[in-house]
Amino acid sequence: MRPGERSGPPVEERPGPPRTAGYVALAEAATREPHRLRARSPVHGLARRRLDPLQVLAQSVSGAAPTAAMAATPAIVASLAGSATLWSFAVATVVALLVGSCVGQFTRRMAAAGSLYSLTAKGLGPTAAFTSGCALLVGYGALTMAALSGSANYLGILLARTGVGTGRTAPVFITLLLVLAAAATALLVLGIRLAARVMLLLEAVSITLMLAIFGTLLARHGLPDDLHALGLARPDLGATAAGVLPALAAFIGFEAAAALGVEARRPFRTVPRAVQWTAGASGLLLLLAASAQQLGLDQVPGGLAGQREPVETLATAQRLPWLSVLLEGGIALSFFAAALASATALVRVLFSMGREGIAPRALGAAHPRHRTPHLAIAVALPPLAAVPVALRLAGVDASRALPALLNTSAFGYLVAYLLICLAAPVFLHRIGELTVVPVLVTAVCAPVLMVVLGAFVTTRSGWALVAIGAVPAAGALWFGWLRLRRPRQLAGVGIYDETSAADLLHGPAAPRERG
Amino acid sequence: MSPPREPAALPGRQPRAVRNAFAVLEEVIAIGPGATAKEISHAIGLPSATTYRLLNLLVAEEYLVRLPGLGGFALGRRAARLCVPVAPRLPTAARAVLDHLREVIRWGVHLADLTTGRIVLTDPDPDHPPSEEALLARHPHASALGKLLLAEDTGAAGYDTDGLALPEPRRFTRHTITDRAGLTAELKEVSAGQLARSCGELRPDRGCLAVPVRHPATGALVAGLALSGPPARVAQPNRELIAVLREHADRLAPLLA
Structure with missing residues (x-):
């Protein structure tokens, strides 16, 4: 500190010995290794603080893809839970809200790009964070593949209706999928604001379509005299529990806004809100969809549980064939938005791992103009498109590939959700801000997730079990290599947008950014 | 307490x-x-x-x-x-640069600190007093110095004026830019040319030209150097005048950083 500088705002030169004065110097003195105050954020290069709250919300809503879930999930849940279907959805909504509140304990305090991976690191340390990272790569990766397949499939069906091509053939599917993947790559590279705007538009259209469809169906059918038909009367515990797993799978992806901590404006407010609102709103939409389908299919043999495409059946029963077209359009849009959201989160996990040095450093590069992780995108997107194409070429069509991919991703998500729930109270204790409520939330939420995860694994068979075994094995090899060769980098995982000197009172003006 | x-x-x-x-x-x-x-x-x-x-x-x-x-x-x-920002004391060497500029041209020469995100006049021209500091600070859209500041803030956010801590831009004269689209276009131009102009936008009889003073190492916006004069003169290309202005801004940069 030089006396002549006392009156003016202190300015820091390029990295080197600190030459700051006043408040920044005091703050610097208050930090210790390994948490020294740095001259710039470790995640520099991303488009910091650009997204408004609605765009952040769009990322989470797109990740959860409520539209596609509204069409498909109620029948799956009904086949397991029967008359307790609505209870299963209600329980799943509560679990999602509890997981969201655990995520919120972190996102209210730190702004990260690596989603639950970076957050878990601050609670449970490197090993758990690494597990969460692998689980998320599987979850986001498989969801992106599933969403691309789903979108291409429904677009193919729409095309077939208009008479262009025969819709369900492999060449049409593969062409559509590659076009969608190329569009997603372009949107992701060209800037997070652009991608977020597209997601917002797609979700707004597809949710409006869905509300219109279910509104029409309910209006046609009329409300029943006997509300027992809604399945609200007898909450059967066993049946409810059986339906919770598929109902919870309808929520996965709702935490996706946690990958936009760096890029959101006022992240400590917008990110936790986006996650919680998405959980709540998805829950309401799913309850609406489930009750509409249950009511409408009451008279149909087999009821809701017997249907593979319940909304189509309903539309036919009500003689409203145009509803099917709207439905297919809505689902195609929603799936594409989901592909964008999960790919956005995936590349930011890879970006964080690249910056930390536990994945190739190049993945941590950011495009100088678009300020997106362009190399991570270039590495991640081709395989995400190649797997569904290969599956189709091997003769696995979308109706079989989609459930397999969605199940794989659900497994990854459940592991990551369980870890973040366990991490939340530990994190709060570590920074000295533990209160009773977060402990209770984890005490309720973690056992439920463990049971669901256990049920998930034990009900798999054949190839699914091989896949579930292969991922941890590959992860363990990678982890072993890191322990041997990169112990320092492994210990330092969990980078986030740390407070740097420029963020402090009277800090040096932030270096100039060209946007 | x-x-x-x-x-x-x-x-x-x-x-x-x-x-x-x-x-x-x-x-x-x-x-x-x-x-x-x-x-x-x-x-x-x-x-x-x-x-x-x-x-x-x-x-x-x-x-x-x-x-x-x-x-x-x-x-x-x-x-x-x-709290109210305090004008930083100007180093003697910087004051000498400003005095030199005031000798070579006959316009009003003002220096404002912009590090706090608000206009703080560090050295207003005593012979050609500028508008009230409070007025400048409150309505940055109407002055050249204010536009430098806004262009810096919004440039990082892709010139999104929605996110600005700017209440409804007030109209002072018929030249004041008050619509968001016009303001966005103006700020983009300021950022591209590193030159802000205000021709009778705050007061009908006064115009202003301003260039940024940037930190020599980081390029961060440190201050704004402004010339004020009749609006008709400000509207002209003023190539030589701007060159002189930029030269003095460059000389100020290491002294203020």
Whole structure:
């Protein structure tokens, strides 16, 4: 500190010995290794603080893809839970809200790009964070593949209706999928604001379509005299529990806004809100969809549980064939938005791992103009498109590939959700801000997730079990290599947008950014 | 200074919550950077859950920041807006540069500090007094110095004027740019040309040209150097005049940084 500088705002030169004065110097003195105050954020290069709250919300809503879930999930849940279907959805909504509140304990305090991976690191340390990272790569990766397949499939069906091509053939599917993947790559590279705007538009259209469809169906059918038909009367515990797993799978992806901590404006407010609102709103939409389908299919043999495409059946029963077209359009849009959201989160996990040095450093590069992780995108997107194409070429069509991919991703998500729930109270204790409520939330939420995860694994068979075994094995090899060769980098995982000197009172003006 | 002890956790929407929020801010200043939530809660005698909620709120609003490690708090950049900015004292060498500029041209020459995100006149021309500082600071869209500041703020956000802490832009003369689209286009031009112009937008009889003074190493905006004169003269290309202005801004940069 030089006396002549006392009156003016202190300015820091390029990295080197600190030459700051006043408040920044005091703050610097208050930090210790390994948490020294740095001259710039470790995640520099991303488009910091650009997204408004609605765009952040769009990322989470797109990740959860409520539209596609509204069409498909109620029948799956009904086949397991029967008359307790609505209870299963209600329980799943509560679990999602509890997981969201655990995520919120972190996102209210730190702004990260690596989603639950970076957050878990601050609670449970490197090993758990690494597990969460692998689980998320599987979850986001498989969801992106599933969403691309789903979108291409429904677009193919729409095309077939208009008479262009025969819709369900492999060449049409593969062409559509590659076009969608190329569009997603372009949107992701060209800037997070652009991608977020597209997601917002797609979700707004597809949710409006869905509300219109279910509104029409309910209006046609009329409300029943006997509300027992809604399945609200007898909450059967066993049946409810059986339906919770598929109902919870309808929520996965709702935490996706946690990958936009760096890029959101006022992240400590917008990110936790986006996650919680998405959980709540998805829950309401799913309850609406489930009750509409249950009511409408009451008279149909087999009821809701017997249907593979319940909304189509309903539309036919009500003689409203145009509803099917709207439905297919809505689902195609929603799936594409989901592909964008999960790919956005995936590349930011890879970006964080690249910056930390536990994945190739190049993945941590950011495009100088678009300020997106362009190399991570270039590495991640081709395989995400190649797997569904290969599956189709091997003769696995979308109706079989989609459930397999969605199940794989659900497994990854459940592991990551369980870890973040366990991490939340530990994190709060570590920074000295533990209160009773977060402990209770984890005490309720973690056992439920463990049971669901256990049920998930034990009900798999054949190839699914091989896949579930292969991922941890590959992860363990990678982890072993890191322990041997990169112990320092492994210990330092969990980078986030740390407070740097420029963020402090009277800090040096932030270096100039060209946007 | 500690408020009366509160019996139970408070909902965050009562006058007490506002009082407590200020108490938390005061305590962060009193303890110094690195104050932990527990220390703050203990010092002001608030229940810990309430303190944590208020701290998270103040962090979300960016008055406070969490230091690396996440356990300690410090005042954030935005806290500077809670007090009146003081004009930094100008080094003698910088004053000499300004005096030289005032000798070679006959316009009013003003220097403003822009590091606080607000116009602070460090050296207004005594012979051609500029508009009131309060007026300039409050309506940055109408002055050349203000446009430099806005272009810097919005340039980082893709020239999105929606996010600006700017109330409805006020109209002063018929030349004042008050529509968002026009302002966005104007700011883009300012950023591209590194030159701001205001022709009779604040006062009909006055125009202004301003260039940024940037930190030599980081390129951060440090100050604005402005010339004021009749609007008709300001509207001309003024190539030579601007070259002289930029040359003096370059000479000021290492002295102010």
